[in-house]
Amino acid sequence: MRILIAMMKHETNTFSPVVADWKRFQDWGAHLGEDALKAYEGTAMPMGAYIDLARERGAEIVTPVAAEAMPAGMVTTEAYNNLVNPILDAVREGVDCAMLDLHGAMVSEVTPDGEGTLLERIREIDPDLPIAVTLDLHCNLTDKMVSNCTTLIGYKTYPHVDMYEVGMQIGRALLDSMEGKVDPVMSWGNVPLLSQTLCQGTDDEPMATLIRLCREAEQEPGVLAATAFGGFALADMKDSGNSVIIVTDGDRAQADRIRDRILAKAWELREDFIYKHSPLEERVAEAKTMTDGPVILLDHADNCGSGATQDVMTVIAEILRQDLEDVAVAAVWDPAAVQEMQKAGIGSKITLKLGGKSDMPSIGEVGEPLEVTGTVKVLTNGEWTVHGPMYTGVNVFMGPTAVLDTGNMEIVIVSNHHEPWDIGVFTSVGIQPQHKRYLVLKSRIHYRAGFAPIGKATLTLDGKGVTTSDNNLLDYKNVRRPIYPLDLINEA
Incomplete structure (x- = not known):
């Protein structure tokens, strides 16, 4: 058996000014051929599961590409072609099946449905090719995705700590179908709900309820997979929003029934999927009264893991203004500041205009650097390996990295965007996060993978950025309408 295994991932924030070009994929890790196999074999990724399944069967493994980039704006034509063409070439050469580790919210200059278009083009080459697909919980599911594969599943955890397990689950279903043991049929649908990450x-x-319903469904005889997608609201494309897909063994009526039950529950809970805001200065003042640390402070509107610039200084400025002590920040993206600190050298006192290098025209904001003075404490190459439960075994490349110590605050400054979902973002630069009073993380939910075990409390701080949860700041042009909460509608 000859099995094609590939990874192509990007969560596209169409409001982001950050360019998703080929270099951005290379910065994270764009691997071709044997390098792709070496990079992901033994990891807790869907691709790692696929490789293990292929090894079990003594199959020949074809890995044309494994590439991912931190979320950003629209994927360029060059980058999209560099991702897709190696996969299509491998299909043309002939394979018995394909196991694909995709995201589900890729918008490119070529197509608003990056994954669906890839699958469609694969099926144009080989209409009967068995294809298994894993998708992120934040997938914006489309008919093109479903119509052009054999089996499909999404993660049931956010943070995504079950990636290997879902890869195993859907990969086995595909192989079983090829051996005539099961006959997968899929039923999917969405509701007019643009829920917030x-x-x-x-x-x-409310997500816990939807996941519980999916797990209960998978206990029913004949159900191969059940997935409730939260969707990714910051990808302004037609099918953005909550969806459900059920895969059963030949019983479409069963799949339809389960799908409708879970979709109805998602719609019933729609108000709970919308974030309620609080004034920034009040939340920071609340944090100041909390003495048992680490207290995790989430600068969620500037989360590069959803496509933000990671250089907005609004939250950091307010924390400094209110004189919070014993603070560590991960991380500010500012390659120029890192270069200045490298020139100054470890131990030097330096004043920087930190961050604020990026304008954000989609929300009417201009970059505002913050002048800070501190000591250059650490300089590294920014490379480390994840040992926590999410992306286990994957190498991280933050690029040249520095730590600025202002006295009250240690700021990790990076040259490549990286969301802090693992404590390695601190430990790799000599900071012990478990002993800090406050941890400021430019993250939303993924931080929990590494930091939930040590955090004593968590507060969301509503700063500025293109991962805002304030729909009033975003000008949607392409999403289907009417849709809640952009439109007040009572029935799905």
């Missing part, structure tokens, strides 16, 4: 943590309501 900050309200999709699977340990929290």
Whole structure:
């Protein structure tokens, strides 16, 4: 058996000014051929699961590409072609099946449905090719995705700590179908609900209820997979929003029934999927009264893990203004500041105009650097390996990295965007986060993978940025309408 295994991932924030070009994929890790196999074999990724399944069967493994970039704006034509063409070439050469590790919210200059278009083009080459697909919980599911694969599943955790397990689950279903053991049929649908990522943590309501319903469904005889997608609201494309897909063994009526039950519950809980805001200065003042640390302070509107610039200084400025002590920040993106600190050298006192290098025209904001003075404490190359439960075994490349110590605050400054979902963002530069009073993280929910075990409390701080949860700041042009909460509608 000859199995094609590939990874192509990007969560596109169409409001982001950050360019998703080929270099951005290379900065994270764009691997071709044997390098792709070496990069992901033994990791807790869907691709790692696919490779293990292929090894079990003694199959020949074809890995044309494994590439991911931190979320950003629209994927360029060059980058999209560099991702898709190696996969299509491998299909043309002939394979028995394909197992694909995709995201589900890729918008490119070529197509608003990056994954659906890839699958469609694969099927144009080989209409009967068995295809298994894993998708992120934040997938904006489309008919093109479903119509052009054999089996499909999404993660049931956010933070995504079950990626290997879902890869195993859907990969086995595909192989079983090829052996005639099962006959997968899929039923999917969506509701007019544009829920916010900050309200999709699977340990929290309302998402916890939808996940519970999916797990219960998978206990029913004949159900191969059940997925409730939260969707990614910051990708302004037609199908953005909450959706459900059920895969059963030949029983479409069963799949339809389960799908409708879970979609109805998602719509019933729609108000709980919308974040409620609080004034920034009040939340920071509340944090100041909390003495048992670490207290995690989320600068969620500037989360590069959803496409933000990671250089907005609004929250950091307010924390400094209110004189919070013993603070560590991960991370500010400012390659120029890192270069200045490298020139100054470790131990030097330096004044920087930190961050604020990026304008954000989609929300009417201009970059505003913050002048800070401190000591250059650490300089590194920004490379480390994840040992926590999310992206386990994957190498991280933050680029040249520095730590600025202002006295009250240690700020990790990076040259490549990286969301802090693992404590390695601190430990790799010599900071012990468990002993800090406050941890400021430019993250939403993924921080929980590494930091929930050490955090004593968590506060969301509503700063500025293109991952805002304030719909009033975003000008949607392409999403289907009417849709809640952009439109007040009572029936799905």
